[in-house]
Amino acid sequence: MESIRFIIGTLLQVLLVTVFLLRVLLPLARAETRNQLSQAVIRMTNPLVLPLRKVLPPIGKVDTASIVALIIVQAAAVALMWLLGGYPGIFTPSQFITVVLLTLIRTIINFYIFALFLYVILSWIAPGTNSPGAALIDTLCEPLLRPVRRLIPPLGGFDLSALFVIIGLQALNIAIT
Template structure:
């Protein structure tokens, strides 16, 4: 049963929730909407976001429909995992809300950790080549890296800002869980 829970958690959290998380994050970081990966995220999430957008208009740069869609997907994923027995200790609705919020925060932290690792690896392997994935990762990671680079400039041509951001994200993840 643990293997089934692992597979379902991976498919729901890593794939489905992350796609909706990207739908929220990409406009916030001003990622190129014409990027092929951005277009894929938009197409995958439109069936849920567009009907919600009729009910919830955006507030400034914040797409409230996308945020609500992300929360709906996270609630559904947590409910499915709870029904499979992944959270046997959930007995009250307040515990369920806590697990939903913690799962969403953990997903954001893990997403950014993974995105930063990929960003660093791509900068080592193909530093001056263009790819849609590298452009999207750069758009997502630069807002986190920029403040650290101001405080800690590259040392001898080596940029350690991603290392410090990853350490901070992991420390935050440990503190929350």
């Protein structure tokens, strides 16, 4: 039963929640909307986001409907995992909200750790590659890396900013856990 919970939890977090997370992050990072991967994310999330958008207008550059959709999907994932026995005991409403928010924060952190690893690997294997995936990873990672590069410039041609950001994100992940 534990392995089934792991598979279902991973699929929910990696496939479903991450797609809605991308729906929130792509406009904030000013990702190219004509990118094939961006288009796929938009198409997959539209069934939930578009009805919410009729009720929740954007606030400035922040798409509130996408954020609410992300929270709804995360809450559904936590509820399903609780029903499968992934979380012991009975939740009070405040505990449920806390678990949903902490799980969402951990998902965001883990997403960026994975994206930064991909960013580094792509910079070693195929620097300057013009592909939809590389462009998307670059657009998502640069806002995190830019402030660190100002503090720690490249040393002898090696850019260690991704390493320091990953270490910081891992420390934050441990603190939340």
